[in-house]
Amino acid sequence: MKKVYIRDKRSPVPLNENVSRVMSSNKAKNTKPELKLRKALYADGIRGYRLNWKKVPGKPDIAFPGRKIGIFINGCYWHRCPYCELSLPKTNTDFWKKKFEKNIKRDKKKEKELLDLGWTVLVFWECKIKTNIKDCINKIKVNL
Numbered sequence: 001m002k003k004v005y006i007r008d009k010r011s012p013v014p015l016n017e018n019v020s021r022v023m024s025s026n027k028a029k030n031t032k033p034e035l036k037l038r039k040a041l042y043a044d045g046i047r048g049y050r051l052n053w054k055k056v057p058g059k060p061d062i063a064f065p066g067r068k069i070g071i072f073i074n075g076c077y078w079h080r081c082p083y084c085e086l087s088l089p090k091t092n093t094d095f096w097k098k099k100f101e102k103n104i105k106r107d108k109k110k111e112k113e114l115l116d117l118g119w120t121v122l123v124f125w126e127c128k129i130k131t132n133i134k135d136c137i138n139k140i141k142v143n144l
């Protein structure tokens with residue numbers, strides 16, 4: 001469905017539909033790539049994981065607590081995917097740059113805290129889940 005923006009002069013108008021969509025999907029649970037990965041895990045007979053496991057730092061999107069494996073599914077835009085090389089927004093560039101740097105820092109911190117607890121951390125990028133889900137599943141399997 002196409003969104004129609006009402007210009008009431010109170011809120012900034014998103015530059016285009018795409019920007020509006022990625023911005024509203026920030027920090028969302030059950031994102032498309034996450035669901036795709038879970039579906040593939042299920043199809044492969046892999047069960048017993050927990051979602052947004054709160055008992056360890058960083059709340060991994062998918063966790064195998066018994067095996068101490070934490071999985072993060074990163075959206076390419078918000079987490080600044082190293083493969084996609086997405087450009088920064090052309091307006092308020094400094095603001096976005098800082099925001100993205102914060103996101104990256106937070107990701108690194110989460111990862112380190114888990115590693116310090118003896119966990120294995122796997123990070124999957126949205127684009128890799130889209131293009132090579134098999135590879136993602138295999139990476140999980142070798143750690144199980």
Ligand SMILES: [Zn+2]
Nearest residue numbers: 076081084127
């Ligand atoms: Zn990417």
